[in-house]
Amino acid sequence: MVTSYQKEQCLTFVQEVFPKLSYAKTCKLVSCSRTNKYYKKVMPEKDVVVKEAISSVIGTSRLGRRKVIVKVQKKYPGIGAAKIRRVYEKEGFSLYKRMKKRRIDNPANPIEVPLAANVEWAMDFMSDSLASGKKFRTLNIVDQYNRKCLEIGINYSLPSRKVIEILERTIIEHGKPLGIRTDNGPEFTSCLFQIWLDKNDIEWIKIQKGKPQQNAIVERFNRTYREDILDANLFFSLDHVYEVTQPWKEDYNQERPHESLNYCTPNEYAA
Incomplete structure (x- = not known):
């Protein structure tokens, strides 16, 4: 929503840039009343004091209404909050509010367990920190048929290019899937x-935005990986993360029974 003060500023700017444009056309262009040209604001004397108080408090910083009221009342205890708020909004001290963009959501996409391997893979990111405080990410890839962990890509940054490299290595080892289930992260929505x-x-x-349950199989895997590896260890390098992850991944696929697979391991269930 554009305030009248902002419209007046637009009106002045257009008149300066396009001096040949008539005042009536300029007002029509910015949806502003023509009477603004002839109306002269008469600020009450009591508002002058409040305006100067707000200006002295704000200075060159960007402060919201509540902070301005507190600071002004600390400096001038006799000025009421309602008066400060009125002058603050009327004289254009308000911060600009960015309008929220309307995002079109995806249709519902409930999860389905396929009847064969490499029909549908599920992918998701996780993040953690090294002992030095530097963050790293993992890309977890799971086959939804037998819950097998196909790959856990580890790096400081995992943009689309890195995601594609990890997927190509996984496809060489396990074959190509018919579909890949992901959320709406920028790595997956990118053109590349x-x-x-x-x-x-x-x-x-x-999946739908804000509906991680539609990618429940990889989300359940993330919890196990978080509890067994990420939360249980203190890492000092990416190589250390990889050294701890690889044996766990083999144990997860070959030794760990899954209740959803009738207490079979992923490899036993696939066989």
Whole structure:
């Protein structure tokens, strides 16, 4: 929403840039009344004091209404909050509010367990920190048929290019899936990743925004990986993360029974 004060500023700017444009057309362009040209504001003398108080408190900083009221009342205890708020909004001290963009949501995409391997993979990111405080990310890839952990990519940063490299290595080892289920992260919505999916004839199965339960299998895997590895260890380098993760991954696929697989391991269930 544009305030009248902002419209007046736009009106002045357009008149300066396009002096040949008539005043009536300029007002129509910015949806402003023509009477503004002839109306002269008469500020009450009591508001002058409040305006000067607000200006002295704000200075060159950006402060919201509540902070301004507190600071002004500390300096001038006799000025009421309602008066400060009125002058603050009337004289254009208000901070600009960015309008929220309307985001179109995806249709519901409930999870389905496939009847064969490499029909649908699920992917998701996780993050943690080294002992030095530097953050790293992991890309977890799970086959939804037998809950097998196909790959855990580890790096400081995992943009679309890195995601594609990890997927290509995984496809060489395990074969190509018909579809990949992910959330709506920027790594998956990027043009580079979408072009790669089309080129390899892989369907992108995107879940609804804010509905992680539609990617429940990899989310459940994330919890196990978090409890057993990320929360249970103090890492000093990416190599250390990899050294701890790889044996756990083999144990997860070959030794760990899964209740959802009738207490079989992922490898036993696939066999």
